[in-house]
Each structure stands twice: as C-alpha cells, then as structure tokens.
Amino acid sequence: MKCISEADARFYASEVVAALEYLHLMGFIYRDLKPENILLHQSGHIMLSDFDLSKQTDHIKRPELVSSHKSATNLPQLDTNACINGFRTNSFVGTEEYIAPEVIWGKGHTAAVDWWTLGIFIYEMIYGITPFKGSTRNQTFSNILKNEVQFPDYNSVSSSCRNLIKKLLIKDETKRLGSRSGASEIKTHAFFKNVQWALLRNQKPPMIPVFTQKKGRRDKEGKTTQGSIGTLKSKRKTSSSPAHSSNTPDPPTTSAADGS
Numbered sequence: 001m002k003c004i005s006e007a008d009a010r011f012y013a014s015e016v017v018a019a020l021e022y023l024h025l026m027g028f029i030y031r032d033l034k035p036e037n038i039l040l041h042q043s044g045h046i047m048l049s050d051f052d053l054s055k056q057t058d059h060i061k062r063p064e065l066v067s068s069h070k071s072a073t074n075l076p077q078l079d080t081n082a083c084i085n086g087f088r089t090n091s092f093v094g095t096e097e098y099i100a101p102e103v104i105w106g107k108g109h110t111a112a113v114d115w116w117t118l119g120i121f122i123y124e125m126i127y128g129i130t131p132f133k134g135s136t137r138n139q140t141f142s143n144i145l146k147n148e149v150q151f152p153d154y155n156s157v158s159s160s161c162r163n164l165i166k167k168l169l170i171k172d173e174t175k176r177l178g179s180r181s182g183a184s185e186i187k188t189h190a191f192f193k194n195v196q197w198a199l200l201r202n203q204k205p206p207m208i209p210v211f212t213q214k215k216g217r218r219d220k221e222g223k224t225t226q227g228s229i230g231t232l233k234s235k236r237k238t239s240s241s242p243a244h245s246s247n248t249p250d251p252p253t254t255s256a257a258d259g260s
Helices: 006-025 080-084 101-105 112-127 137-146 159-168 183-187 197-202
Strands: 038-041 046-048 064-066 077-079 229-231
Touching: 006 046, 006 080, 006 112, 006 183, 006 197, 077 080, 077 183, 101 112, 101 137, 112 159
Parallel strands: none
Antiparallel strands: 038 046, 038 229, 064 077
C-alpha cells in the first residue's frame, strides 16, 4: 500500500470512525477493519464491506449522552459504548496484522478491538506498512503483545497524529482511546480538530476512482455495464476460529453517511 498524506488519511479515518460509530449504535462489533474491506464508491467516499466476522449483541441498549469538556463546543457527546455495554465475545477472529492483543490472549474482547484496528489502519495509510508485522504469524502476534509502536522517519507526521495512533494502540483495552464512550472520544481528539463531522458526505474526497468497462458484462438490453465500487487493496490472510457462528446476522454495507 502506498503512503498517503496525513490530510488524506484524516479524511478516510474520519469516514471510518463515522461508519464504526453507526455499527456500534446498531449493536455490532465489526472486528475486521482493514484496507481490503474499505470500498471506494464512485463518489470517492468510503463504504465498509465484508461483515462475515462481525458480531451483534442480543441486548442492544440505548445510547447515552455524556458531558465532554474536551469538545470544542462543550456540547454533550453520544456514548456509543452504552449500546453494547457488557458485550464480550471470545471468537479468535481478525486479520493477523490487525488483531488486537486481547483477541490473541483469548480472554474475550469488546468493541474496543475496532479502535485498535483503526489505529493500525491510520498507521498503514501513512507509512505503507503495519506496525507489528513479523516474518511469521507467531512473530507478528509476539510483536503485537510485546512491542510498542514505532514511527519511521521517512514520512513526517504531526504530533497529534502520532498521539492518536499511540492512544488507539494501547494494549490494555480498558485504557485505549474509545473504550469509555466510543466514537465520541475519538472525534474530540486533536487530530480531528477541524473535521466537520455532520458534513463529511458533502466534502470532496481526496481521490475519485476511475472505473474501466469490462468485456462480457452486459445488461438485459445488451449494453456494457460499468462497476461503481472499487477497493483499496488486494486480499491478505484472515484468521477465524470455529467459535464464530456463521449464523451471526450481517448488517448492511455501511457508508460514512450512516454514522454522521
């Protein structure tokens, strides 16, 4: 994956945060955030896909409002964690380089795994690599559990960006950014200071995908059809345990607009 600028990474990260917020409000833990599962609509805005590893709570609760002294407007923030408060699952699922420490430990995990994967995703957008990748699967897992995130010097980023990544990649899930009140904590971080969350869908994306027509795909009238969605990256290995139920209901493909 090629490196992109911090400004572009902020845009895509913002849309991912909005989409994850919506999923958490619906009682879902996504559990498989990675570039391959982030589609680009023909408009250039992102859509989350592939909900095979997602898990929904049986007891969805109402979101709560919490006061926020960190907010620029000092307005109450929506606590999305309240919707899935107490919901833990024990399935060993995820993509190796994106798996959170608590999943590897096998002691159960919460929606905080989605914020860990957000940190990995932002890092990969900016540096073109994931922070804990090892030469083998076991080495990768060992790095995730033991190593702290390091920032290469070949791509300069702001202190707020590094701080956000560090807070999202805290190994203790109870101290990780987003573990208390969900997406609201992340939205108020300095990295997203100038993001207009309610207007995300109206902003111009950094990149508008160009689609080419493919031969052999014709509609009922014999006209060649053209796709409307592109993906960010080729596939990589995904881990899943037998404990994951294939009967888990899948939410609809989620766009950033759903979370705004």
